[in-house]
Amino acid sequence: xxxxxxxxxxxxxxxxxxxxxxxxxxxxxxxxxxxxxxxxxxxxxxxxxxxxxxxxxxxxxxxxxxxxxxxxxxxxxxxxxxxxxxxxxxxxxxxxxxxxxxxxxxxxxxxxxxxxxxxxxxxxxxxxxxxxx
Amino acid sequence: xxxxxxxxxxxxxxxxxxxxxxxxxxxxxxxxxxxxxxxxxxxxxxxxxxxxxxxxxxxxxxxxxxxxxxxxxxxxxxxxxxxxxxxxxxxxxxxxxxxxxxxxxxxxxxxxxxxxxxxxxxxxxxxxxxxxxxxxxxxxxxxxxxxxxxxxxxxxxxxxxxxxxxxxxxxxxxxxxxxxxxxxxxxxxxxxxxxxxxxxxxxxxxxxxxxxxxxxxxxxxxxxxxxxxxxxxxxxxxxxxxxxxxxxxxxxxxxxxxxxxxxxxxxxxxxxxxxxxxxxxxxxxxxxxxxxxxxxxxxxxxxxxxxxxxxxxxxxxxxxxxxxxxxxxxxxxxxxxxxxxxxxxxxxxxxxxxxxxxxxxxxxxxxxxxxxxxxxxxxxxxxxxxxxxxxxxxxxxxxxxxxxx
Numbered sequence: 424x425x426x427x428x429x430x431x432x433x434x435x436x437x438x439x440x441x442x443x444x445x446x447x448x449x450x451x452x453x454x455x456x457x458x459x460x461x462x463x464x465x466x467x468x469x470x471x472x473x474x475x476x477x478x479x480x481x482x483x484x485x486x487x488x489x490x491x492x493x494x495x496x497x498x499x500x501x502x503x504x505x506x507x508x509x510x511x512x513x514x515x516x517x518x519x520x521x522x523x524x525x526x527x528x529x530x531x532x533x534x535x536x537x538x539x540x541x542x543x544x545x546x547x548x549x550x551x552x553x554x555x556x
Numbered sequence: 557x558x559x560x561x562x563x564x565x566x567x568x569x570x571x572x573x574x575x576x577x578x579x580x581x582x583x584x585x586x587x588x589x590x591x592x593x594x595x596x597x598x599x600x601x602x603x604x605x606x607x608x609x610x611x612x613x614x615x616x617x618x619x620x621x622x623x624x625x626x627x628x629x630x631x632x633x634x635x636x637x638x639x640x641x642x643x644x645x646x647x648x649x650x651x652x653x654x655x656x657x658x659x660x661x662x663x664x665x666x667x668x669x670x671x672x673x674x675x676x677x678x679x680x681x682x683x684x685x686x687x688x689x690x691x692x693x694x695x696x697x698x699x700x701x702x703x704x705x706x707x708x709x710x711x712x713x714x715x716x717x718x719x720x721x722x723x724x725x726x727x728x729x730x731x732x733x734x735x736x737x738x739x740x741x742x743x744x745x746x747x748x749x750x751x752x753x754x755x756x757x758x759x760x761x762x763x764x765x766x767x768x769x770x771x772x773x774x775x776x777x778x779x780x781x782x783x784x785x786x787x788x789x790x791x792x793x794x795x796x797x798x799x800x801x802x803x804x805x806x807x808x809x810x811x812x813x814x815x816x817x818x819x820x821x822x823x824x825x826x827x828x829x830x831x832x833x834x835x836x837x838x839x840x841x842x843x844x845x846x847x848x849x850x851x852x853x854x855x856x857x858x859x860x861x862x863x864x865x866x867x868x869x870x871x872x873x874x875x876x877x878x879x880x881x882x883x884x885x886x887x888x889x890x891x892x893x894x895x896x897x898x899x900x901x902x903x904x905x906x907x908x909x910x911x912x913x914x915x916x917x918x919x920x921x922x923x924x925x926x927x928x929x930x931x932x933x934x935x936x937x938x939x940x941x942x943x944x945x946x947x948x949x950x951x952x953x954x955x956x957x958x959x960x961x
Contacts, residue, residue, distance in 0.1 A: 465945075482940055485869065
């Protein structure tokens with residue numbers, strides 16, 4: 424099975440590997456997938472006051488396509504607003520990385536991770552406004 | 557000394573053809589191109605002599621007589637012939653077959669086909685060390701059992717089964733004993749009489765011979781009969797029709813001779829290299845597990861799981877080294893290795909396994925290069941792994957509620 428050059432690129436030079444402070448109120452964290460399936464992604468976003476994603480970090484347990492999908496996801500959503508990030512579709516990831524059919528689920532997981540991180544951030548924001556009220 | 561990349565460490569998948577084997581084969585592609593079944597001229601006679609010499613060599617390697625060797629297109633065909641051939645010929649004697657869950661697909665799928673036709677098949681589990689227990693075989697046998705098929709050594713984890721004890725059990729109960737000996741013959745000592753074997757499958761390309769040729773040992777004393785699965789001109793005493801692959805057979809014979817003469821010394825050398833690789837990795841990489849018994853194992857096999865690092869990503873990282881993995885991602889079906897699952901390896905560890913297969917041409921320099929590479933890449937991939945991060949901070953991964961996807 425030959426990997427696409429883009430997938431190899433993301434593995435050799437992954438963007439945004441690392442962690443943000445999960446306890447911080449402007450950080451959203453998602454942990455999706457399962458070790459039993461061979462795919463686990465942790466994706467975190469730091470959102471500024473203006474609703475723009477200032478930083479995004481990821482860590483992935485999974486094959487080259489999974490690593491590339493999550494790396495690409497963080498690359499794309501940095502600089503987007505939260506609403507724009509919600510619109511990122513797995514099919515766009517598949518196209519960009521030329522993922523074969525057997526690897527499409529990796530892109531789905533990456534989309535889930537983005538949505539999960541945003542949901543976590545929003546939950547924290549709701550709590551903040553509740554506490555403030 | 558310059559190392560040649562890429563490095564081949566997948567000797568269980570196939571082996572390079574030894575130069576001496578190739579030299580032996582070439583004349584039979586050139587001037588000596590006769591059909592071994594041409595009885596009326598020197599072209600045929602020369603081919604036949606070469607085939608018979610090869611037959612004696614393969615027989616010698618396993619302690620058999622030349623007349624007991626049937627040439628096939630490979631071990632897959634030999635497995636099919638042994639299982640279906642016995643089941644069909646002796647169908648009035650019984651219709652129960654015993655095998656193990658860790659067998660090669662050629663055995664498992666042949667059994668599955670027979671099940672569709674009414675044969676009952678028992679798939680024995682293995683012990684945690686990967687071996688089949690003779691007691692388990694004894695307990696599964698009934699008076700309808702016609703055949704027991706257990707491999708000599710496993711292709712994924714390299715574990716060697718106690719075939720001599722299993723054979724004794726099978727013969728005491730009066731059934732036929734088939735051994736898929738593909739991975740073991742030529743690497744470890746094997747004798748058809750010590751193991752009480754009635755049928756043995758062999759493959760040339762696993763012992764430095766060419767692809768496309770194998771053999772089935774069929775015992776003559778006492779006589780074992782099989783119904784052929786290929787009909788045609790009645791070659792190989794009626795057991796396997798079809799013009800013989802003369803060059804391939806000559807190569808197989810030469811490969812068998814070389815193994816017989818060099819196996820002991822080569823086994824010692826390859827074992828030392830395997831241990832060098834294993835200890836080199838274990839000394840510098842934490843959280844690794846060797847899958848299967850270390851004691852009863854092929855000298856060249858190292859199947860090892862690197863916790864928190866997925867197998868396909870690891871293989872991509874080891875880009876100039878040819879290995880294989882038990883990870884789901886590397887199989888077309890997205891299911892992790894059935895052999896590792898049979899050992900009871902938890903699924904997330906089955907995804908992290910790498911199979912190194914060393915062999916005749918592996919060098920110390922290659923092993924040392926690979927150790928350094930493995931250490932470096934595991935570190936890198938663990939830095940990218942959320943599971944490693946969680947484990948390092950003391951979280952028990954089993955306590956987490958993982959989401960479905």
